[in-house]
Amino acid sequence: xxxxxxxxxxxxxxxxxxxxAEFIMxxxxxxxxxxxxxxxxxxxxxxxxxxxxxxxxxxxxxxGEVRDFAKIVSDRESFVVKPARGSGGxxxxxxxxxSQRKRSSFRLSSGVIISEGEIRHHISNIVGGQxxxxxxRDKALIEYCVHFDxxxxxxxxxxxxxxxxxxxxxYPAMAMVRLPTRASDGKANLHQGxxxxxxxxxxxxxxxxVLDDHVIEEHPDTGALVAGLEIPQWEFILESSAxxxxxxxxxxxxxxxxxxxxxxxxxxxxxARPGLNIQIANAAGxxxxxxxxxxxxNADATPAERAAVAxxxxxxxx
Amino acid sequence: xxxxxxxxxxxxxxxxxxxVFFYKWQVLGFPLDEDQETPVWTIEAAVSFDSGPxxxxxxxxxxxxTPGFRVLNENSVSRGYGFGYDYGRGGREAQWAIRRARxxxxxxxxxxxxxxKGVDQSDTTPPFPPLPGINEPIKTAVDVLVVDVRDHxxxxxxxxxxxxxxxxxxxxxxxxxxxLSGVDDDGDFVDIVTxxxxxxxxxxxxxxxxxxxxxxxxxxxxxxxxxxxxxxWLYFNPATGEESLPSRFFVWWRGNEPLVNxxxxxxxxxxxxxxxxxxxxxAIAETQAAQRGTSAVDFSLYSLPIQTxxxxxxxxxxxxxxxxxxxxxxIVGIDAFGTFxxxxxxLAFRETKLLWGVILFTTLVALGLSIRFMxxxxxxxxxxxxxxxxxxxVLLMLLISLxxxxxxxxxxLSVALFPMVIIAMTIERMSVVWEERGASDAxxxxxxxxxxxxxxxxxxxxxxxxxxxxxxxELLLIILALVLLTGRYTGYRLTELxxxxxxxxx
Numbered sequence: 001x002x003x004x005x006x007x008x009x010x011x012x013x014x015x016x017x018x019x020x021a022e023f024i025m026x027x028x029x030x031x032x033x034x035x036x037x038x039x040x041x042x043x044x045x046x047x048x049x050x051x052x053x054x055x056x057x058x059x060x061x062x063x064g065e066v067r068d069f070a071k072i073v074s075d076r077e078s079f080v081v082k083p084a085r086g087s088g089g090x091x092x093x094x095x096x097x098x099s100q101r102k103r104s105s106f107r108l109s110s111g112v113i114i115s116e117g118e119i120r121h122h123i124s125n126i127v128g129g130q131x132x133x134x135x136x137r138d139k140a141l142i143e144y145c146v147h148f149d150x151x152x153x154x155x156x157x158x159x160x161x162x163x164x165x166x167x168x169x170x171y172p173a174m175a176m177v178r179l180p181t182r183a184s185d186g187k188a189n190l191h192q193g194x195x196x197x198x199x200x201x202x203x204x205x206x207x208x209x210v211l212d213d214h215v216i217e218e219h220p221d222t223g224a225l226v227a228g229l230e231i232p233q234w235e236f237i238l239e240s241s242a243x244x245x246x247x248x249x250x251x252x253x254x255x256x257x258x259x260x261x262x263x264x265x266x267x268x269x270x271x272a273r274p275g276l277n278i279q280i281a282n283a284a285g286x287x288x289x290x291x292x293x294x295x296x297x298n299a300d301a302t303p304a305e306r307a308a309v310a311x312x313x314x315x316x317x318x
Numbered sequence: 319x320x321x322x323x324x325x326x327x328x329x330x331x332x333x334x335x336x337x338v339f340f341y342k343w344q345v346l347g348f349p350l351d352e353d354q355e356t357p358v359w360t361i362e363a364a365v366s367f368d369s370g371p372x373x374x375x376x377x378x379x380x381x382x383x384t385p386g387f388r389v390l391n392e393n394s395v396s397r398g399y400g401f402g403y404d405y406g407r408g409g410r411e412a413q414w415a416i417r418r419a420r421x422x423x424x425x426x427x428x429x430x431x432x433x434x435k436g437v438d439q440s441d442t443t444p445p446f447p448p449l450p451g452i453n454e455p456i457k458t459a460v461d462v463l464v465v466d467v468r469d470h471x472x473x474x475x476x477x478x479x480x481x482x483x484x485x486x487x488x489x490x491x492x493x494x495x496x497x498l499s500g501v502d503d504d505g506d507f508v509d510i511v512t513x514x515x516x517x518x519x520x521x522x523x524x525x526x527x528x529x530x531x532x533x534x535x536x537x538x539x540x541x542x543x544x545x546x547x548x549x550x551w552l553y554f555n556p557a558t559g560e561e562s563l564p565s566r567f568f569v570w571w572r573g574n575e576p577l578v579n580x581x582x583x584x585x586x587x588x589x590x591x592x593x594x595x596x597x598x599x600x601a602i603a604e605t606q607a608a609q610r611g612t613s614a615v616d617f618s619l620y621s622l623p624i625q626t627x628x629x630x631x632x633x634x635x636x637x638x639x640x641x642x643x644x645x646x647x648x649i650v651g652i653d654a655f656g657t658f659x660x661x662x663x664x665l666a667f668r669e670t671k672l673l674w675g676v677i678l679f680t681t682l683v684a685l686g687l688s689i690r691f692m693x694x695x696x697x698x699x700x701x702x703x704x705x706x707x708x709x710x711x712v713l714l715m716l717l718i719s720l721x722x723x724x725x726x727x728x729x730x731l732s733v734a735l736f737p738m739v740i741i742a743m744t745i746e747r748m749s750v751v752w753e754e755r756g757a758s759d760a761x762x763x764x765x766x767x768x769x770x771x772x773x774x775x776x777x778x779x780x781x782x783x784x785x786x787x788x789x790x791x792e793l794l795l796i797i798l799a800l801v802l803l804t805g806r807y808t809g810y811r812l813t814e815l816x817x818x819x820x821x822x823x824x
Binding site: 001004005007008009011013015016017018021022063090124125128129130131183191192193210213214215276279280283284285 | 648750817
């Protein structure tokens, strides 16, 4: 047992306790949490900082406004409904189109057709706080549905693959691509069964994958190789995520981005408590990289400079 | 920096907790063990006499200073008699009085004592005794003996030993023979010895008491000799001259006063009976603490009303459950619903006992969960839906109680105290996780909650631990210190060793 712990320590693996006590508690003051916990606020701040985000169609903040839903989406074919304070991707509804026979029915990313009433019920639940972190009242965001870039089409089962970058004190430390599977119901969350693929920060190319804490090589549904995919506009992605530090001021930050076919990388959300599976996906320890960032840290560097330093520092050596 | 504050605070808390604990344990004698009992001797003096026609007044010598023993309580059983204590020449006296008594009378005086090595002879140093007024020819015999013994001794102790040796000589010299001529019993013998010692200006007195052991009826009064050497009282065995005291010697009274004095009665007899009991050590420790006037006992939980004590018996175990919870979540790394849900579930298990509690809990959660999914179809708002689940849980519990009663299983009835709100919330949390993260996550967290709850229940149910915490609530400070330390534990969780095992392959 102690030998196993020592081996992990030697590999520079970050544990949950250490993440919570050393990084989240020290670098992420609670007063900053609303900036990432409330997606409406995140969107606002990111827009103000000149970052690209999915367009907001409307916000439903009260039960009384739920009936406005049809009006908000009246001229939209596809959209996403999500709770402003949801966690772990819970409560997100991805509508990819309308039913051909009936305009008031919608097709979800999974192919299931649901009625407007069902969506309104879902929005009611969101507003009632079912998906919020504390169970308090919440807002429902209705926003642009990303038409994802074909780069990951081969290794995604429905849903939208996204890119998670862990940013330590403004420096990108580690990244992974999260690929939806049949088991994850089109969601890009690892604990729901999505595949995570590590990314070489240097070239923006995917490495091996991880599914349920185990290393895999092929996508479980499509059978395509997970490794070797080149992520477009990688420098821009790194710089955007580095800029997330300026927006949120959180020292230990997870930035989630998607690549839209037409609009390029967009910031979906940010996370004050990014998970640790990213280490398995990259077969590398975060503690190690954090220590290296501490050595090269320069408080005056611009996001672009920080991104460039990280790209150099954490390029895969192979 | 902060790390150090936590260590200092934890060390401080632990030090306070431990020192109060040690004081109560070692000095006040609070027992570590629930069943720990201290032997308590009850000595009963039965004074019987035939009353005369007039008023009766009885005086009985009772214990005053009791080296080696502490008095737990004393009382008198005497129907119709007025009763009180007074200080006489020999020490404390119990006094009974009655205007008119008829026939044979028996009065009881009872005292309960327990051993305590800390109780010393706390007399002041006595003055040199006055020369006793004795008549010839005894006076000459005493004087000759004193001069002779003084030549053969160095101090009070050796004088006494030498004197007793001569007095106990099987073939005594004529002077001793003269002195012993009127001696009938031990008491008279020791009385003569104290007179001789007084002539030699050595303070001495007779002590009488009992060697306590087990249960004795008609316990014999033992006469012993006490000699003051200027610093302290020494005890001598009058029969051997040896400086010693019988084991567990309980001093009843000192001096040559008669044990009992009855005015208005005759055929007086005193019979002593000794009984050894075992009393809860906590009660004795409390009495002792009260006698010392320490405030430790004012804050003892045993001073609370019994009802409140019962509540605290449970409440004080919650920190234990919280500690188990902290260890299970932060060091072992088990998934569970909510922060304190498992501890509350464990509390609920106390009502139902473990096996039945687990069965009930899983049954109720499973039934409630299926009903929750049925309610999902109705598309209810959050709060009404939660309330609906709560009502269904109450109905389910009612049903289970009725069924188990029909089947003659009485434990089913205790479910009424099972906190249904906890079950309703577990159902709700679990259903959300089920929907959003799938059945496996929900099952894992549910199972984790159950495992943590069972572990918490096992520790919270340990009788010795409950006794320990209840008797020494200051131990909670140590638990607080442990929790604080765990709060700064940044090592891996046990489950992470497995989770990240892929990373150590290369």
